[in-house]
Every structure is written in C-alpha cells, then in structure tokens.
Amino acid sequence: SFILYTSNPSHTNSSSSQFAFKYYCLFQRWDRQKMSKVVVVGDLNVGKTCLINRFCKDVFERDYKATIGVDFEIERFEISGVPFSLQIWDTAGQEKFKCIASAYYRGAHVIITVFDMADIKSLDHTHQWLEEALRENDPDSCFIFLVGTKSDLLSREERLRTEKDAIKIATEMKAEFWAVSSKTGENVQEFFFRVAALSFEKCILRDMENGLPATIGQGDSISKHKCKSLSALGH
Ligand SMILES: Nc1nc2c(ncn2[C@@H]2O[C@H](COP(=O)(O)OP(=O)(O)OP(=O)(O)O)[C@@H](O)[C@H]2O)c(=O)[nH]1
Numbered sequence: 001s002f003i004l005y006t007s008n009p010s011h012t013n014s015s016s017s018q019f020a021f022k023y024y025c026l027f028q029r030w031d032r033q034k035m036s037k038v039v040v041v042g043d044l045n046v047g048k049t050c051l052i053n054r055f056c057k058d059v060f061e062r063d064y065k066a067t068i069g070v071d072f073e074i075e076r077f078e079i080s081g082v083p084f085s086l087q088i089w090d091t092a093g094q095e096k097f098k099c100i101a102s103a104y105y106r107g108a109h110v111i112i113t114v115f116d117m118a119d120i121k122s123l124d125h126t127h128q129w130l131e132e133a134l135r136e137n138d139p140d141s142c143f144i145f146l147v148g149t150k151s152d153l154l155s156r157e158e159r160l161r162t163e164k165d166a167i168k169i170a171t172e173m174k175a176e177f178w179a180v181s182s183k184t185g186e187n188v189q190e191f192f193f194r195v196a197a198l199s200f201e202k203c204i205l206r207d208m209e210n211g212l213p214a215t216i217g218q219g220d221s222i223s224k225h226k227c228k229s230l231s232a233l234g235h
C-alpha cells in the first residue's frame with residue numbers, strides 16, 4: 001500500500017518502486033533507531049526541495065520541477081557518539097496535491113514552514129501552512145521553524161526589511177527564524193544541525209519518560225554521517 005503516493009520520478013530521479021523501497025526500509029527501522037520526523041511545508045516554488053537537496057545531497061537545481069505529492073530523505077547523524085536520524089518529508093506546495101501531502105503531516109516532531117524571501121506573499125501564507133500542519137499534531141510537542149529561502153536574491157536593505165517582518169511572524173508562531181540560501185549554501189547546514197540537535201535532545205527525553213535507558217555518548221559533537229565533525233551541539 002506504500003506505493004499509493006509517489007513523488008515525481010523526473011523531479012527526484014527515483015522511480016515509484018524506489019520510493020516504495022525507501023518507505024519500506026523506513027518502517028523496518030522505525031523502532032530500532034532514534035529518529036525524528038521533520039515535515040517541510042510552504043507555498044509552491046519557495047525552495048523546499050532545493051533546501052533539502054542542498055543539505056542531503058549538496059546539490060542545487062536551478063530549474064523548477066514541482067514536487068508531486070510528497071517525497072522524503074533520511075539523513076543520518078552522529079550526536080555525542082550516538083546514531084540519530086532525521087526523516088525529512090518534502091511536501092508539494094501546489095494546491096492540487098495538498099490532500100496527498102497533508103496525509104503525511106501526522107507524527108511530526110519538527111515543522112519547517114518555508115517562505116521565499118524574495119516573494120513576500122509567501123511569508124503571509126506561512127500562518128496557514130503551519131495551522132494545517134499543526135492540525136494533525138500536538139502543538140506542544142513540535143518544534144517549529146520559519147525558514148526564509150533565496151537570501152542570495154536580496155540586497156542588504158531588502159534582506160533587513162524582510163528579516164524584520166519574518167521575525168515578527170516567527171514570534172507569533174513561537175518559531176525560530178532562519179534565513180538561508182540553497183544556491184550558495186548559506187546557513188543550510190547550520191540550520192539542519194540545529195534541527196537535529198533539538199530533535200535529538202527531545203528524543204532522549206522521550207525515551208527517559210517512557211522508562212527506556214537513555215544512551216548518551218561522550219562529548220558534545222554533532223556530525224552528518226560520513227562527514228567529519230563540523231560544529232558543536234550548542235544551543
Ligand atoms: N536564487 C535562488 N533560487 C532558489 C533557491 N532555492 C530554490 N530556488 C529556485 O526556486 C525554484 C523552486 O525551488 P523548489 O525547491 O523546487 O521549490 P518547492 O518549494 O519545492 O516547490 P514545490 O515542490 O512546487 O512545492 C527553483 O527554480 C530553484 O532553483 C535559492 O536559495 N536561491
């Protein structure tokens with residue numbers, strides 16, 4: 001039944017059977033690994049897929065190819081020596097796919113609401129996106145982020161003005177605001193490391209509340225799997 005919703009093969013370069021296989025593997029590992037679910041929402045064309053691809057694959061695609069329904073990536077980290085994964089769900093911004101995409105909102109630990117810093121209308125729509133994602137989740141147990149993309153397209157003055165507006169909205173949403181560029185890579189890794197650090201901490205606390213022994217390793221490092229340790233878990 002996991003073949004029901006597939007991503008656009010031309011966009012993700014993966015066939016529907018590959019999507020099904022990824023989905024199957026995800027559920028095989030579900031209980032065995034520390035893993036948090038991240039859902040990325042926002043208007044079409046704001047740069048959700050590019051943001052995920054910059055972080056997970058270190059690539060940037062200039063041409064717009066709409067996401068059809070949903071797709072996801074799993075990114076593995078090592079935090080204080082403990083393996084940890086983020087399941088990052090990339091949803092379609094196009095109205096006609098909302099119904100498919102919203103079926104995947106449930107069980108999110110992190111909601112990333114994305115807007116295009118060069119298109120202020122998309123910032124106005126973030127409240128609505130967040131509301132819809134929270135409808136499927138417990139608002140008290142989700143971390144919320146507001147991410148402005150395409151910072152490379154703005155002049156210094158425009159950027160300052162947009163950031164001021166975004167911080168106001170982020171405060172209303174109880175979200176943390178980040179400005180990023182998937183084109184230049186500015187802040188992308190820093191942002192996802194922050195998401196991973198907060199989710200990991202929550203995951204450990206959840207385990208402790210459930211009476212599971214908390215395995216906490218040595219040190220305070222966080223690194224992407226197969227990458228050298230890049231920054232400390234500072235928050
Ligand atoms: N200059 C610049 N362009 C970007 C950036 N991020 C994305 N884009 C461009 O914006 C367009 C849309 O990017 P996508 O990531 O496909 O947008 P999306 O939010 O996934 O869109 P949907 O899948 O339809 O919801 C593409 O043409 C990208 O090249 C960025 O940081 N800077």
Ligand SMILES: [Mg+2]
Binds near residue numbers: 066092
């Ligand atoms: Mg997309």
